[in-house]
Amino acid sequence: SQQGEEDPQALSIQEGENATMNCSYKTSINNLQWYRQNSGRGLVHLILIRSNEREKHSGRLRVTLDTSKKSSSLLITASRAADTASYFCATDGGRLAFGKGNQVVVIP
């Protein structure tokens, strides 16, 4: 089954900096979604971008999608300590397939 793959796997940044994560996938999709997971908890949906969209914003989040390159990026601007979490991309080609996740640590 298709699967998102995030890159880089782990990221450590100072509070106030921007954090960028990338996700690649192999087959065609209907949409791509990003989720956040705080340590030991369930996942929380952040944003969904459809295959015919190229960019989407939600608060401090910016997601881009390039279907020709089969890749997406998630940008978190002006990071906060509370953004420390794992971030997953999930591709929807009929059912969701999750990547392995990106651990982001924001240092106060």
Added chain:
Amino acid sequence: DVKVTQSSRYLVKRTGEKVFLECVQDMDHENMFWYRQDPGLGLRLIYFSYDVKMKEKGDIPEGYSVSREKKERFSLILESASTNQTSMYLCASSLLAGNYEQYFGPGTRLTVT
């Protein structure tokens, strides 16, 4: 807000025991899902359901079964627990199939000894 609840946050069971993990959602969602999450492997789909009494196998259904007798409740059953089923189990629901986000429960960390 959508709420997905799972019956236990932590569970310790012995090898060979029958284990029931319960999941309840309160938003009349059609679809419900069970995943397991392991370090380095991400989330893997075990089973999902698009309607009451309907179930479909996910990517790793072996050793598991499910039950959906009511729309709001989706149960995962380990018929005979084994140590390789030690994992974090996550339940999720979504309104419809396709182009809809999933809402996750807090997870059940199951340890099989």
